[in-house]
Structure formats: C-alpha cells, structure tokens
Amino acid sequence: MIKASPSSFDIYCFHEGTNYNSYEFLGCHIKAIDNVKGADFSLWAPHAEKINVVGSFNEWSGEMHPMKKITDSGIWSIFIPGVIEGDSYMYQVYGSNGSLPVLKADPLLLFSA
Numbered sequence: 062m063i064k065a066s067p068s069s070f071d072i073y074c075f076h077e078g079t080n081y082n083s084y085e086f087l088g089c090h091i092k093a094i095d096n097v098k099g100a101d102f103s104l105w106a107p108h109a110e111k112i113n114v115v116g117s118f119n120e121w122s123g124e125m126h127p128m129k130k131i132t133d134s135g136i137w138s139i140f141i142p143g144v145i146e147g148d149s150y151m152y153q154v155y156g157s158n159g160s161l162p163v164l165k166a167d168p169l170l171l172f173s174a
Contacts, residue, residue: 066090066101072134075105087136088169091146100144102128104167107135110157114139115164116150123153123162 067075067086074080090101102114112128118141119125128137144150151164 066138067103067131067136072131072136075136076134084169088167089144089150091144094140097142098145099140099142100148100150101138101140102150103136103138104128104152105136106152106154108157109137109154110159111155111162112137113153113162114141114150115153116144116148118144118148118150128152 071080071083071086075083087103087105092099092101094101104112106112109130112130113123114126114128115121115123126139126141128139130137151166153162154165155162
C-alpha cells in the first residue's frame with residue numbers, strides 16, 4: 062500500500078511549532094513510494110470540509126483525486142501515481158460553511174503550476 066507523508070512525528074512537531082522544515086512534507090513532492098513514481102501532496106487546511114487535487118494529469122476533474130484528512134491535524138494528504146515534474150495542479154477546496162469549491166494555488170509550490 063502506498064502511504065503519503067507526513068509522519069505522525071512531523072505532524073506533532075508542526076503543531077508544537079518546532080518543525081522548522083515543514084516545507085519537506087507540505088506542498089507537492091515528486092518521489093517514488095514502493096517503486097511507484099508520482100507526486101506526494103500535503104496541505105494544511107484545518108477548516109476545509111473536503112479537498113481534491115485537480116490538474117493536467119486528471120483533466121482538471123475534481124472528483125478523481127480526493128485528499129484524505131489526517132485525523133484532527135488539519136493536514137490533508139494524497140499520493141498520486143504518474144504525476145511528473147511540470148504538471149500543472151491546484152487544490153479544489155470546499156469550505157466548512159457548505160459553499161461552492163474554490164481553486165487554490167499551492168502555497169508551497171515547488172514546481173511549475
């Protein structure tokens with residue numbers, strides 16, 4: 062099974078305010094997990110109801126790649142196989158107030174958007 066970051070220790074230090082390298086797990090990172098190449102996405106959005114990753118790799122379809130909320134951390138995460146450096150993407154964020162989704166750029170953009 063492919064497991065996306067961050068680790069429970071990363072999350073603990075993030076909330077404690079002592080993780081000075083949160084850029085290492087937040088944002089988008091191209092990597093291989095269990096010999097599967099793709100992108101690991103993590104986003105801190107504590108008040109979101111639902112988040113999807115949309116991009117050139119899924120024809121900007123909002124329902125293909127829903128992120129999973131890491132319980133009570135406010136961090137959402139997903140590993141998407143096949144995403145390569147240079148693929149465009151955004152986060153489709155649903156607010157907790159039931160509003161329509163909003164497309165948001167990655168605040169920690171590490172490659173072309």
